[in-house]
Amino acid sequence: MTPVSYFPHKNNEMYVDDIAISDIAKQVKTPFYCYSSTAIETSYQEYKNAFSAQDALVCFAVKANSNQAVLATLAKLGSGADVVSMGEIRRAIAAGIPANKIVYSGVAKSQEEIHYALSLGILQFNVESEPELELISKVATSLNTTAAIAFRINPDVCAQTHAKISTGKAENKFGVPISKARIAYNQAAALPGIKIQGVDVHIGSQLTSLAPFAEAYQRIAELVTELRSDGHDISVVDVGGGLGITYLDEVIPSKQTYAEMVKAQLGHLNCKIILEPGRSLLGNAGILVSSVAFVKNGEERQFLMLDAGMNDLIRPSMYDAYHQIIAVNKGERELKTYDVVGPVCETGDTFAKARQVHESDAGDLIAIMSSGAYGAVMSSSYNTRLLAPEVMVKGSEFAVIRKRPSYEDIIKQDITPSWL
Structure with missing residues (x-):
């Protein structure tokens, strides 16, 4: 969907579902995040329908948006969770996502985190390295249990996306090189407390073409065949996430087309498919609402100075990311050229x-x-x-799903030592 699909203008006024954004702003001070529950539910169902002919489990990438209301919305629809920390596991469990639908990714899992995940009985560990595998084996053995694992395989495929969100090239920190995969799986088979279950791959985020996915999945399919010939029982392929969204005018393959490509590349393996969508579920389901603080006339340009800053939304500063910027009330006014900036001293x-x-x-x-x-x-x-609050809308109702903290809340987190 496009950025404005769930936030259309009616009579020049922006709405979400049946509520005008300006009406929310009368009760919730800007800046605030606003999510459409309808958008989240629709996007999830698009994935479910697209993969309905395959044995597939959608595991939402919690790192994309970990608010409890978002996770609970997805949990009620049957979603699992892709997590990268113990904190995200706790969030998923608290929101009602069962442990047997949780996949634990992440590049540097600690002994405490592994212990916690094993105690819950999660679906799968996506293992990033041989040392991590050995630690999982050690913890599982100490608990007299078995850890179901898949190695995250780095297929050395260029995702054709921003360098900071590309994860599948040989120089990236993620995963086991595909050239060493068979050795790694043989090591896993020799360790106690380890159940080899699957293969995992995730090559990056905000992909707008299926070609890199297809190349990676073809390599993974070949690897699964080789691993089975080595005697490993591979029953799961985790295809990761990464399908992009339309920020401006990008043309994104449909979820149905994506599902058909997955089936074409991997269907003959008869494996369970795990999906880890994040951005493609939540990206266009939310906006950041801000107020104009000042309009400043500079020497060469005009500045639209907002009350939201890079601390609220860091993507433009961190990734040079493009986000459409739209007046909530367009009125009869003409378009004008601005540098749109925040109040942060940077x-x-x-x-x-x-x-x-x-x-x-x-x-x-x-x-x-x-x-x-x-x-x-x-x-x-x-x-x-102060952190911007978050609001969720469903139909004609809205709720604050994370409140804005007070200055006292922030300051009291600091502890002054006794010598002061």
């Missing part, structure tokens, strides 16, 4: 340069689109700024 606190936005004044509401994934979850209180 030159990098810039959402867009030379961007066309409807002419705005102080107090006007601005929506930063496609912020449902990697938005609030990556925010901070830099400059001792």
Whole structure:
């Protein structure tokens, strides 16, 4: 779906479901995140329907958005969870996602985290390295239990995406090189407390073409055949996530087309398929709503200065990410060129340069689109700024699903030592 699909303008006023964004802003001070429950549910069902002819489990990538209301919404639909820390496991469990639908990824799992995951009986560990495998074996043996594992395989495939979100090339830190995979699986077979179950691959995020996926999955299919010939019982293929969304005008393959490609590359293996979508479930289901603080006339350009900053949404600063920036109330105003910036004391606190936005004044509401994934979850209180609250809308109702903390809440986290 496009960024505006779930946040359309009606009579020049932006809505989410049956509620005007401006009506929410009258009760929730900006900046705030706003999610459409309808958008989340629709996107999940698109995955379920696309893979209905295959033995598949959708495991939402919790790192994309870990709010309990988001996770609970997905849990009620039957979703599992792809997690990368003990904290995310705890969030998933608290939201109602059962342990046997949790896949534990992550590049540096600690002994404590492994112990906790094993005690719950999670579905699978996606193992990143041989040393991690040995630690899992040690912990599983101490608990007199067995850990179901899949190695994350680095297929050395270029995802054709941003360098900071590409994970499948040989130089990336993720996974076991495909050239060493058979050796790694043979090592796993010799260790106590280990059940070899599957193969995992994840080559990156925000892919707009299926070609890199197809290349990676073809290599994985060949590997599964080789591993089976070595005597390993491979019954699961975790295909990762990474399918992109439309931020501006990107043309994204449909989930149905993606599912057909997965079946074409992997169907002959008769394996259970695990999917780990994150951005493609949540990205366009959320926006960041901000107010114009000032309109500043510079020497060469005009600045639209918002009350939201890079601490609220870091993607433009961190990834040079593009987000559409739209006036909540377009009125009859003309488009005007602005540098859209925040209040944080950093030159990098810039959402867009030379961007066309409807002419705005102080107090006007601005929506930063496609912020449902990697938005609030990556925010901070830099400059001792209060974290933006999160709001979820369903039909004609909305609820604050994470409140804005107070300054007292932030400051009291610090502990002054006795000598002061």
